[in-house]
Amino acid sequence: MNDEQLLRYSRHILLNELGIEGQERLRSAHALVIGAGGLGSPAALYLASAGIGVLTLVDGDRVDLTNLQRQVLHTTDRIGMPKPASGQVALTALNPDVHIERVERRVEGAALDPLVARASIVLDCSDNFATRHAVNRACVTHRRPLVSGAAVRFDGQVATFDLRNPESPCYACLFPPGDGEDELCSVMGVFAPVTGIIGTVQAAEALKLAAGITTGLSSRLLILDALTMQWHSVRVPRDPQCPVCAGH
Numbered sequence: 001m002n003d004e005q006l007l008r009y010s011r012h013i014l015l016n017e018l019g020i021e022g023q024e025r026l027r028s029a030h031a032l033v034i035g036a037g038g039l040g041s042p043a044a045l046y047l048a049s050a051g052i053g054v055l056t057l058v059d060g061d062r063v064d065l066t067n068l069q070r071q072v073l074h075t076t077d078r079i080g081m082p083k084p085a086s087g088q089v090a091l092t093a094l095n096p097d098v099h100i101e102r103v104e105r106r107v108e109g110a111a112l113d114p115l116v117a118r119a120s121i122v123l124d125c126s127d128n129f130a131t132r133h134a135v136n137r138a139c140v141t142h143r144r145p146l147v148s149g150a151a152v153r154f155d156g157q158v159a160t161f162d163l164r165n166p167e168s169p170c171y172a173c174l175f176p177p178g179d180g181e182d183e184l185c186s187v188m189g190v191f192a193p194v195t196g197i198i199g200t201v202q203a204a205e206a207l208k209l210a211a212g213i214t215t216g217l218s219s220r221l222l223i224l225d226a227l228t229m230q231w232h233s234v235r236v237p238r239d240p241q242c243p244v245c246a247g248h
């Protein structure tokens with residue numbers, strides 16, 4: 001690190017759990033952020049400010065006026081721009097050290113494989129079950145840690161699956177594929193700060209995983225009710241019959 005980087009990251013370097021070594025680990029990490037919306041915005045902003053080395057932003061949508069109430073990566077003058085391009089403007093202004101890669105299309109199924117394989121950490125900031133299951137499948141296949149978030153109305157959820165560990169449960173152990181209706185978050189209300197809170201927890205988890213700090217959220221689902229502002233968490237057991245991770 002040069003002098004400017006030592007200053008930029010000085011408040012991290014002062015942390016015993018991080019130090020220069022941990023900060024160097026962040027710089028050599030590659031985070032894949034699926035979705036540059038309500039969750040992906042705070043997640044990407046903190047990953048970039050904290051000095052993640054490479055950040056790949058995946059989103060097929062363009063910035064829309066209805067996004068701006070919560071998607072703080074984007075601005076009024078960037079309405080109409082592809083979200084990854086808009087995100088790159090914000091993230092590069094915040095920290096030019098971070099290498100940003102843009103994938104400006106919706107990525108599903110096998111197309112996720114090369115993206116997940118190249119990343120060291122995956123953040124699922126998407127808004128639908130089909131994408132969540134596809135991302136989980138690719139993370140199980142390539143043994144990449146997955147930090148999965150969701151936010152709708154006043155409710156938030158976040159879970160970490162450290163799939164580098166063969167004993168870890170996966171997202172499908174918790175929510176079996178084809179179980180329940182898609183939430184259609186795109187047409188439901190969402191209280192703006194809930195996406196900020198959950199996306200920020202996702203960034204914290206991803207940064208700890210990247211820095212080699214033990215995460216207490218591994219194999220737990222953390223649930224937020226932002227109306228009463230109460231958190232609770234449940235353990236996620238591995239499902240030996242899971243159609244995705246059993247046998248992996």
Ligand SMILES: [Zn+2]
Pocket residue numbers: 169170171172173174239242243244245246
């Ligand atoms: Zn599973």
